[in-house]
Amino acid sequence: MTFLNHLGRYLLMLKGMMAKPENGRVYWREFMHQCNDIGIGSIGIVTIISLFMGAVSALQTSYQLSSPILSKTIIAQIVRDTVILEFSPTLVCIVLAGVVGSKIASELGNMRVSEQIDALEIMGINSKTYLVLPKIVAALVTIPMLVIISMVLGIYGGRLAGTMSGILSAETYDRGLMLRFVPYNIFFAMVKTYAFAFVISSIPAYFGYYVKGGALEIGRSSTTAVVASCVTILFLDYILAAIFL
Amino acid sequence: MIAFKNIHKRFEEKVVLDGVSHVMETGKTNLIIGISGSGKTVLQKCLVGLLEPDEGEILYDGIDFRHMSMEERKLLRRDIGMLFQGSALFDSMTVQENVKFPLNMFTNDTHAQKMKRVDEVLERVNLSGSNKKYPAEISGGMKKRVGIARAIVLNPKYLFCDEPNSGLDPQTSMLIDQLIKELTTEYNITTVINTHDMNSVMEIGDNILYLVNGKMEWTGNRKEIIYSKNKSLNDFIFASEFLQDAKDLRMMEASGKISEKDLPENQK
Numbered sequence: 001m002t003f004l005n006h007l008g009r010y011l012l013m014l015k016g017m018m019a020k021p022e023n024g025r026v027y028w029r030e031f032m033h034q035c036n037d038i039g040i041g042s043i044g045i046v047t048i049i050s051l052f053m054g055a056v057s058a059l060q061t062s063y064q065l066s067s068p069i070l071s072k073t074i075i076a077q078i079v080r081d082t083v084i085l086e087f088s089p090t091l092v093c094i095v096l097a098g099v100v101g102s103k104i105a106s107e108l109g110n111m112r113v114s115e116q117i118d119a120l121e122i123m124g125i126n127s128k129t130y131l132v133l134p135k136i137v138a139a140l141v142t143i144p145m146l147v148i149i150s151m152v153l154g155i156y157g158g159r160l161a162g163t164m165s166g167i168l169s170a171e172t173y174d175r176g177l178m179l180r181f182v183p184y185n186i187f188f189a190m191v192k193t194y195a196f197a198f199v200i201s202s203i204p205a206y207f208g209y210y211v212k213g214g215a216l217e218i219g220r221s222s223t224t225a226v227v228a229s230c231v232t233i234l235f236l237d238y239i240l241a242a243i244f245l
Numbered sequence: 246m247i248a249f250k251n252i253h254k255r256f257e258e259k260v261v262l263d264g265v266s267h268v269m270e271t272g273k274t275n276l277i278i279g280i281s282g283s284g285k286t287v288l289q290k291c292l293v294g295l296l297e298p299d300e301g302e303i304l305y306d307g308i309d310f311r312h313m314s315m316e317e318r319k320l321l322r323r324d325i326g327m328l329f330q331g332s333a334l335f336d337s338m339t340v341q342e343n344v345k346f347p348l349n350m351f352t353n354d355t356h357a358q359k360m361k362r363v364d365e366v367l368e369r370v371n372l373s374g375s376n377k378k379y380p381a382e383i384s385g386g387m388k389k390r391v392g393i394a395r396a397i398v399l400n401p402k403y404l405f406c407d408e409p410n411s412g413l414d415p416q417t418s419m420l421i422d423q424l425i426k427e428l429t430t431e432y433n434i435t436t437v438i439n440t441h442d443m444n445s446v447m448e449i450g451d452n453i454l455y456l457v458n459g460k461m462e463w464t465g466n467r468k469e470i471i472y473s474k475n476k477s478l479n480d481f482i483f484a485s486e487f488l489q490d491a492k493d494l495r496m497m498e499a500s501g502k503i504s505e506k507d508l509p510e511n512q513k
Contacts, residue, residue: 022319023350115333118295122405123347124322 010206017128017136031134038100038135038201039142043149049095050150053087054079054157062167072168076176079158081185088150089189090237093196096143097229101204104135105225108208109218117209132205139201140194147193188244195240196233203229246271247292247403247435252301254287254459261287262298263459271435274426274449278440279456280481285439286407288456292437293325293405294318305403323351326396328406332388334380334395340367341376344394351399366394370424386417390424397428403435404428410442418442422449443482446470455481 021027061078108131111117120127159173168176204225211221247269254262261284269275277285290296292303294310303310305321313321334343341363348359367373370390380388389409396404406425410418426449429436440446446453450467455478463478470482483489 026349110336114331114336115329116335119327119329119333119335121295122293122322122325122327123350124319124325125350126319 006206009210010202013128013132013206013209014202016126017133019126019129021129021133022125027130027134030130031138034134034138035142037103038138039146042096042099042142042146045095045099046092046146046150047153049092050083050088050153051157051160053091053150054083054154054159055161057082057087057154058158058162058167059165062162071176072172073176073179075162075168076158076173077179079162080155080177080181083154083158084151084185084189088147088154089192089196090233092147092150093143093193093200093233094230096146097196097200097204097233098226100139101200101226101229102222103204104201105204105208105211105222106218108132108205109211109221112209112211113214113218128209132202132209135205136198136201139197143197143200144190144193147189151189188240191244192237192240195236199229199232199236203232246306247437248302248304248307249292250302250304252288252291252303253299254284254291254296255299261459262291265301265454265456265459265461267454267461267464269435269437270452272430272433273451274429274436274438275452275454276438276440276446276450277454277456278446278450278481279462280441283456284459285441285456287459289405289407289437289439293327294322323399324402326399326401326404328389328392328396328404328409330408330411332380332385332392334388334391336380338379339376340372340378340380340383340391343380343391344398347395347399362398363394366398367391369397369428370394385412386414386421389413389417389421393421393424393428397432400432401434403437406436406438406440408439408441410440410445415444418444419448425449443488446482 058075058079061075065074065078108117111131117127117131120130155177159170162168162173163170204222207221207225207228208218211217248267249269250266252262252265253260265284265288277288279285287296291298292310298311301311310318310321334340335346338346341360344363344366345359348354348362352359354362363376364373367376370393372387372390372394375383375387375391380391383391404425409421409425413421422445425436425438428434438445438449447467447470450470453463453465453467453470454461455463455475457477463473463475465473470478473479483491
């Protein structure tokens with residue numbers, strides 16, 4: 001199947017899911033369930049990644065910029081800006097593409113293969129609206145929250161590593177965080193995050209929804225979904241940086 | 246009543262259905278039989294709208310399904326219940342939640358009313374007491390019964406069953422067949438069953454459509470099948486020597502060459 005075939009079918013899936021829900025209460029429950037799965041279910045991994053990401057970037061910045069003419073506050077500034085601009089939105093979303101993406105693709109793939117999607121259609125339920133839309137909306141709601149948490153934890157991780165290793169004091173780090181802060185960076189990071197959240201949920205949903213075959217194909221589609229999501233995230237990362245920065 | 250006329254369906258070069266026409270009658274168990282790959286499942290999927298036929302008419306009580314809008318189709322589908330080959334129960338839901346799901350989606354009943362209906366249908370399929378179990382925790386026969394309960398919970402006018410006996414032992418198969426038959430007459434619904442289970446054909450085949458290579462080869466009921474001279478049908482139905490012997494004995498009995506007392510014990 002060519003790239004254009006996939007793109008066309010992906011767009012048709014997105015169009016198909018834009019329908020009025022049969023019963024708002026059932027859809028709300030499904031949306032909350034997805035928020036729990038995608039958001040709460042990913043807090044652990046996001047916390048670990050963010051703390052270490054901030055800590056390592058503090059140590060490496062200090063190693064590369066150890067000069068008597070440079071103020072130590074620059075370490076905090078660099079950690080802050082790299083975490084906000086790149087590490088939290090991009091790295092966390094790439095990890096989430098693996099964690100959340102593979103789950104979405106395999107869940108929908110299994111539902112397709114075991115005829116659960118056909119069962120929904122027979123009942124007169126728009127399976128795209130019921131299965132795909134809540135996942136995308138939940139991702140758009142929870143992933144930006146996870147990225148904001150990641151930003152805070154990443155910066156805190158840098159502070160922890162910097163002070164524990166004696167590179168700089170907590171006061172110097174905090175002073176550095178306040179210097180030349182550009183609020184636009186947060187806006188840019190959020191734009192990226194929303195774009196990536198859409199990718200993380202919709203691409204795996206596409207690969208899972210249209211899977212054909214059995215268990216082997218579910219595994220394959222899950223892998224393809226994660227790879228396609230990661231490549232799309234990196235591509236979008238470049239495009240958005242070129243447009244917004 | 247479901248009538249379909251001149252249904253054609255092909256996948257690329259492969260012709261799967263080639264001008265099939267038949268009428269599925271209300272209050273009867275209508276069987277679609279044929280060897281694997283004869284087009285049974287594709288025909289059933291065309292009838293319920295999971296596949297779009299290339300040509301032909303599908304009339305649900307006289308209304309052409311193919312010319313309905315998406316909204317009309319959605320409304321009609323609320324009158325359709327379907328039992329899938331693998332039951333297609335939602336893994337993440339308990340038995341009770343699976344059966345309650347259509348009620349949650351399409352009714353404004355109170356929780357108590359819904360639970361009453363769920364208990365009613367679960368009792369009807371002899372599954373009281375398994376409400377809190379997940380599909381992974383119950384047997385194949387129980388899954389089929391939950392599938393039937395979910396299919397009938399909204400009181401459908403049409404019931405479709407795809408290979409309801411596949412993977413079941415003969416005794417459980419018979420119970421499922423009897424259950425489908427009882428529900429069909431009890432609720433006066435149009436039941437369409439895909440099967441290649443010969444016991445089902447002989448037990449509940451009120452109206453049988455036999456397909457060969459996507460074409461209609463024979464139609465009739467379970468009594469007529471015994472006396473049919475159609476070679477292809479005979480080869481399919483009486484594939485084993487045991488069944489062929491049984492048929493020969495029945496034929497001899499019918500023609501008066503032997504009486505019932507001459508039949509072996511197991512053939513009476």
